[in-house]
Amino acid sequence: MMKVSLFVTCLCEMFYADVAKDVVEVLERLGCEVDFPTGQVCCGQPAYNSGYRKDAIKAAKQMIKAFEGADYVVSPSGSCAAMFKEYPAIFAADPVMKEKARQLAAKTYEFTQFIVDVLKVEDVGASFPVKATYHTSCHMTRLLGVTEAPFKLLKHVRGLELVPLSNSYDCCGFGGTFSVKMVPISEQMADEKIRHIEETEAEVLIGADNGCLMHIGGRLNRLGKPIRVMHIAQVLNHRGEGGEPYVDEDRKSTVL
C-alpha cells in the first residue's frame, strides 16, 4: 500500500477542514495509506512572497523536518506544493539544507497531479450531475506545470457537464497578500473572473487551490451570486446515484 503523507496547508486546515477530509477519503479509497505529520505548519509562502525571506526560512526548516520520513507528500494546493519546489533555491547557500529541500521537493505532489501521474488513475468513481466550470490556478499551472490532471479527473465524473472558462489564464486576483495589500486591483480582477464564470452559466465553480476559491467565493458571496464554489476533492468524493455526497451528510459540500 502506498504511504502518503498529507500536507494539508494552513488555509485548508483553518477554513476548509471538510475539504481536507474529502482529500483523505479519496486517497484512501484509491488504496493509499494516509498519514498526517503533526509537525507541519505553513509552507512559508506568505512571508517569502512578501520579501521576508528569513521568516519564510524558519517555516521551511520546520516543514522539511516534519516531512522527513515521508514517501510521498500530497497537498490539496498547487500553490503550496510549488512552494516546496522552491525550497532548494531558498537554501542554495546551505548544502545540507539544500539537499534535504531537494529530497522533499522531489517527493511532493499536488492532489490531482498525484492521482493521475503517480496512482495512474483518471476515474475515481465519482458522480456529480451539475453544470460546472473549472478555475485554473496560476501557480499550479505555471509554476508546478500541472495543466491536464484536473481535467482528466473531471472528465470521468458521471453526469458532470464541464464548460470551459474563457480567459482562464488570467489571474483571479488572490495572490496571497496581494489580496489585502492591493484591494482595489484585486477586486477588479475578481470581478472580471466572475463575469467570465457567469458567461458559462455554470452552477458550480470547481478549483484546486483554496486561496483562489476563498477569494472568488468570498466575492461571489458579497455580490450575492448563487454560484457554489467547491474544491475538486469535494467533487471527486461525491458518489451515489443522485449526486448525494458519499458519506457524512453534515459535511459542508461547498467551500463557501
Add this chain to the structure above:
Amino acid sequence: MKQGVIQNRERFLNHLAEKLGRGRKTAVEKPEWTYQPQREIFKRWSKEELLNLFIKSAKANHSEVYETTAEELPGQLVKTFENFGGVPIVASKDARFAEFGLESVLSEYGVSFWDIQKGSRQMDSAAAANIGLSFSDLTLAESGTAVFFNDKHKARSINLLPVSSIIIVPKSTLVPRITQACDFINQRVQSGEPIESYINMVSGPSNSADIEMNLVVGVHGPIKVCFIVVIDK
C-alpha cells in the same frame, strides 16, 4: 578615412567591469551557441517552395505580387506602372536594368535614374515621384521581404520617398529567411569587408496600428508596394 571621436569610454567601461566583479576585458571568444533553432527552418525547401511561401507572405503583408518571366517582364512592368498611376518614376542606378533588357521600356516612361552627378536635387525628384523602382538584392521567403544593400547608386531614397514602390525580385535571390541574410552580412564583416552604410529589409508598404489597434496601410514610407518576381535562373 576620417576617424570619429570617442569620449568618456574608459571611465564608463571600467565602471561596468567593476560591477561585473572583475577587471576590464578587451576581447572575448564568442561561444558556439548551444541553441541554434534558426538553422533548421525551411532548410530543405526547393526554390519553388520558397517562391510560393514568399508570395503567400508578401500578400499577407498587403504587398502586391506578380510572377513573370524575363521575356514578359517589360509588359508586366508597364501594367504595374499604370496600376500605380504612372509617372513620374525614379529608379536606382543598377546594372540589372540593362541585364534584364528594360532600358527601352523605362525610357518610354521617362524613368529618371539616380545619378550622383546630378546633386541632391535627386532627393527632391524622388520625393515628388509617384513610383520608385528598384531590384531586390536578397529576398526572404518566410517574411515576404526584399533586402537592399543600399549605396550611393542604389539609393535608399528610391524605395522610401515616392508614393509607391515597385521591386523586381530575381528568383535567384530567394532565400528561406533572415538567417541567410544575416549569415551573408556576417561573413562579409568577418572577412574585413566594410559593409554598406544602409542595409534595409522591406516587407511591404508602411503601416501603423497606433490608432485603436486598427491597421492602416500607408504612413510615412511608400503606401503601396509591388513585388515582380522574375524567373531568371
Add this chain to the structure above:
Amino acid sequence: MSMKIGNQPFFERVEKNLKDPYMRQAMASVQDRLRGRKLSATVNDESLVDWEMWRNAGEEIRTHTLNHLDVYLEQLSDNFAARGGHVFFAETAEEARLYIQELVKKKKAKNVVKAKSMVTEEIGLNEALEDIGCQVLETDLAEYILQVDDHDRPSHIVVPALHKNREQIRDIFHEKMGYTKTEKPEELTAFAREQLRNSFLEAEVGITGCNFAVAESGSIVLVTNEGNANMVTTIPDTVITVMGMERIVPSWEELDILVTLLCRSAIGQKLTTYITGFSPELEEDSLDSPKDYHLVIVDNGRSNALGTEFQPVLHCIRCAACVNVCPVYRHIGGHSYGSIYQGPIGAVLSPILGGYETYGELPYASSLCGACTETCPVKIPLHELLIRHRERYVNGVGHPKTGEKMMMGLFGIGASTPTLFQMATKMAPWMLGPFAEDGRVTKGPGPLKPWTEIRDLPAPSKDNFRKWFKQHKNSNSEGGADS
C-alpha cells in the same frame, strides 16, 4: 519629460485609472489581441519547430553579451568610429543631454525630427532641446499624437497611445492643428503623413533610438513599421542615435535570433515592415545619407543591475509581451505605473533606474501569477525579480508598514513552532466567532479588514481537522465503519 509620469501617489493613480471605462476596455481588448497574435507567431507556429529553443537561444545570447558588456561596447565604439562616426559614453541622463545640446548648438540646427525612442524619453531629451530653441517633432504616429496633445505620456511600450480612442484623436488634431476630416483611422493617419512630410524634408537633425547595435560592424539596427525611422536616418545631415547600453548584439548572427524574438513577441509579425541596419557613411559622394553620425551610449542606472541578481532584467528587448499578459496592467493601465516603463518589466526596471523612493510600490502591484515569466522571449524571471525587490524593500531600502514586519516575525515564530501553530489554528474559530454570521465573516477585525472590504470570509472550521483525522485513523484500525 523623463521616466517618471505624474506626481500623484501610486494608490491615487490606481483609483483614478480604475474608474476610466474606455481605458479599461482598451487595455483588455489590446491584451487579448496581442496575446493571440503572439501565440500564433510563436508557440503555435510549427515552422519555428520549437519556440522554447528560440527563447533559450535568446537567453544564452543576452547572458553572454551582458557578462561581456565592456568588451562589446568597446568593439561597437571602435567600429562605429572607424567609419567616421562619433561616440559619447554617458553615465548619466544629464551627461547625455548636455552632449546632445552642445552638438545641436554647434550645428546651429533648429529642426529636429525623432523616431520612437524610449531611452530619449527617459533622459528627458525633448525638453533639453526645446530649452535651446529647437523644434523637436515626434514622428512615430502614436508619439506624434501624444506630443500634439500637450505632451501626454505613453501607456504601453509598443502601442503608446492605446489609451486614446479615435474620437479623442480627431478632437486633438482638430483643436491643435485645424484638422477637419473624420475620426476614421485612415484619414487621421493620412493627415499625420501630410503634416510630417514637410518636416521630414526640412529636418536638420534626426534622432533615433536603437533596437540593437551590432558590435562587430559598428551598426545600428532599427525595427519599425511606419517608415519614419527611415526618413529620420536618410534626410537630415546629422543623425544622433541614443542607445541604452545593453541594447547590443555581438554580430549579425545573433541579430537574427533577437529580431525574430522581438517581431513575433511584440505584434505577432514575422518581421516588421522595415528592419534597417545603418552604419556611418563611407561614401563621401552619397547624396542621400547623413554626413555626421553620433552614437550616445547611456547607462543611467542600468549598471545598478549588472553583477547582481537583477542582471537578467537587462535582457529585455522591449517587446512588451509581459505587458500584454499582465492581469494587473489589464485593469490599472499604463499610466498607473507612474513610469514610461509599465507592466511587469516596468515594475522590475523602474526601481533599478529610478530608485525605491519613487517606484517602491510597483513590485507589490502583482499577484505573482507568473504570466510574465512564462511569456518573456528572453526568459527574464520577472515575477521572481519582483520578490527580490520586495526583499530589498523590507530589509531597509523601503518603508514597509511597521505592523507588517512584526506580523511576519510572529509568523516566523509560529511557523517554526508546531505547538504554537496548532494553538493558533484552534483559537481562530473562537476569535473570529463573534464576527461570524451564517458561517461567514463580513466585517473582519484588524488585519482581516482589507479582506472583508470586498469579500466575505468563511468562518474558521470549528471542527478541528487534526482531531478528526486521529479519530478517523482509530476507527479505521478498529475495522473501519466507512464503507
